[in-house]
């Protein structure tokens with residue numbers, strides 16, 4: 164049976180995100196992906212990034228891991244020399260202990276609004292623990308800015324998320340994310356506007 168799952172949005176956002184990763188990732192080391200979901204991002208990005216980077220996907224949902232590994236295997240079969248994707252890890256961003264002690268970069272797309280705030284806070288705290296000094300945490304997704312939605316579509320999305328689960332919701336960059344990042348020892352590096360009213364937010368370990 165083919166374990167691969169498909170999240171159609173990844174086909175639309177993967178190349179704009181890849182362009183950011185190419186500019187923001189270090190030339191070598193371990194890139195931890197938190198909340199890899201289907202694994203399609205990992206399979207697209209890893210073979211197109213610097214040869215000395217090893218992409219390490221993960222998710223808190225055990226049932227996601229087979230799909231991530233299956234996409235990685237398919238990408239490795241296509242890429243000369245393999246796709247440089249490690250086996251997927253079971254990693255709950257909210258947990259105190261992560262199954263990884265050190266990373267040269269962390270990437271996380273579309274998790275912090277589709278999970279309780281503890282996942283976002285845990286991601287920032289974990290990034291503070293495992294990132295090497297100066298290393299980036301790159302977040303992709305919708306954000307509010309200083310108390311305001313950036314588009315009517317994001318406001319409607321936020322309402323639909325909160326109806327599904329009152330603990331979910333589009334997070335506020337200035338009022339929620341940056342203060343928690345500061346506490347975790349991360350400083351804002353840059354904010355890039357992305358298609359469909361999403362942002363790439365780059366934080367760096369002090």
Ligand SMILES: C[S@@+](CC[C@H](N)C(=O)[O-])C[C@H]1O[C@@H](n2cnc3c(N)ncnc32)[C@H](O)[C@@H]1O
Pocket residue numbers: 170173197198199200201204222223224227254255256257271272273274277278282
């Ligand atoms: C909307 S999907 C995004 C998947 C992928 N990053 C993408 O952009 O297509 C959200 C993912 O977050 C994962 N997730 C939710 N809470 C999490 C947590 N506390 N730690 C790690 N992953 C979590 C879910 O299992 C799911 O795979």
